[in-house]
Amino acid sequence: MMQKHLVSLVVPVFNRDAFLSETIESVISQTHTNWELILIDDGSADESFKIAQNFAQNDSRIISAQRKREPKGAPTCRNIGLDMATGDFMMFLDSDDLLSVNCLKNRVAKLTAEPDLDFVVYQTALFDAQTMLADRLWSSLKHQSDLQAFVDFEGWCISSTCFRTDFVKHYRFFETAKCLQDWSFHIEILKSKPAYQKFPESAPDVYIRAGHSDRISQTNTESLERVKSRFDVLDKVELSLQSEAELSMDDGLLRQYFLYLQNVAIQRSKSEFNALLKSMGYFTRRKSFKLSRIKFFIRLHSTIKSSGLGFLNGLLFRLNRHVFMPKLAGPTRRIIRLDKPFKVK
Structure with a gap:
């Protein structure tokens, strides 16, 4: 029936x-x-x-x-x-x-x-x-x-x-x-x-x-159009949430900007990176000490790469994750590992 x-x-x-x-x-x-x-x-x-x-x-x-x-x-x-x-x-x-x-x-x-x-x-x-x-x-x-x-x-x-x-x-x-x-x-x-x-x-x-x-690692092979779209969505959501006073966005959306921009700075040319950064409303609209630190480290990544010292970016990446900005540079806590994996039927 x-x-x-x-x-x-x-x-x-x-x-x-x-x-x-x-x-x-x-x-x-x-x-x-x-x-x-x-x-x-x-x-x-x-x-x-x-x-x-x-x-x-x-x-x-x-x-x-x-x-x-x-x-x-x-x-x-x-x-x-x-x-x-x-x-x-x-x-x-x-x-x-x-x-x-x-x-x-x-x-x-x-x-x-x-x-x-x-x-x-x-x-x-x-x-x-x-x-x-x-x-x-x-x-x-x-x-x-x-x-x-x-x-x-x-x-x-x-x-x-x-x-x-x-x-x-x-x-x-x-x-x-x-x-x-x-x-x-x-x-x-x-x-x-x-x-x-x-x-x-x-x-x-x-x-x-x-x-x-x-995954964030996919940014390595994404077109600039897709990268720009990612930031456009983040920007649109950030604007729509401005009235939600109870939200803490600095450790949420800001974290995503940092993680994705970090990859862009490492993988893209300096001119492409700078053009993308200037087009982002988020960075022109907000000012804070945390945001200034993020801008500094992202630009440092781009400068290291354009100077032919790209191998140092890996070290900086790890220092950001474990020392300088662990809350912003570390992985998300979304995925939960199961104690007992099971077979999908």
């Missing part, structure tokens, strides 16, 4: 033919069978769209579509899927995520039992694609202020949430953002003081492939 509540799952797809079938199969295998899977292709050059079409031809619950408008990117695809969704509840997935068989069943049960909740948040785990062992949680989910947790880059990921559709349709992803889209999307939602519940002790019900996350 078909379950009462329809769940919409929106997945942006771009060149994921190696993993897409597994993601779709994990949805097909759900014990809650009343769902619609909306796959929005972003102009894939591989077999991704063909794979999605083949599944759609064999299962009426699967919808395969292509992005027909600009700009290109996952946030546009997610917004298109958001407009197409007809379910009572809604989730966003990445095209290489995997769901446990009871993922939809458990999330729907909670939202059905608690009609006043706008969304729920469950645990997600990262797994190694070679061993299929999940050994880390994306986030502890135990923060007292989740808005602060997102500012500190310690919040949950996009697939952790299951929304009531009539609630989430009031929000949109930043379509011009080439990165940090999920992060800024959740911040906009949390600003509105929604009703939600987290389940930090829940068994992970979505599995994310390690190595496909938006």
Whole structure:
């Protein structure tokens, strides 16, 4: 018998033919069978769209579509899927995520039992694609202020949430953002003081492939356009949060500026670095001793690199992390390692 509540799952797809079938199969295998899977292709050059079409031809619950408008990117695809969704509840997935068989069943049960909740948040785990062992949680989910947790880059990921559709349709992803889209999307939602519940002790019900996350090390190979987009999103969020007096942004957003700019200073030419720095509203708008120290160390990185002494940047990087600015230069505390890794089925 078909379950009462329809769940919409929106997945942006771009060149994921190696993993897409597994993601779709994990949805097909759900014990809650009343769902619609909306796959929005972003102009894939591989077999991704063909794979999605083949599944759609064999299962009426699967919808395969292509992005027909600009700009290109996952946030546009997610917004298109958001407009197409007809379910009572809604989730966003990445095209290489995997769901446990009871993922939809458990999330729907909670939202059905608690009609006043706008969304729920469950645990997600990262797994190694070679061993299929999940050994880390994306986030502890135990923060007292989740808005602060997102500012500190310690919040949950996009697939952790299951929304009531009539609630989430009031929000949109930043379509011009080439990165940090999920992060800024959740911040906009949390600003509105929604009703939600987290389940930090829940068994992970979505599995994310390690190595496909938006890591700071990827800045090394990013185009300047993408780097600029990253800072534009940070700047936009910082402006939107200025009225949130209870937030401490110096150890959150400022930290991200420092970590990413540090890599830009090391990897890019001095002229490219200076041009990027001048274009950033954050640095022209704010003044503080901490910000002055950051500017000094970032410019020092750039000067060392342009002087042909790049090997010294590694030493400076370690000194910043452990001596000069450990709170700003150290790694985030988001990832939680599991004592007992488990096999993803």
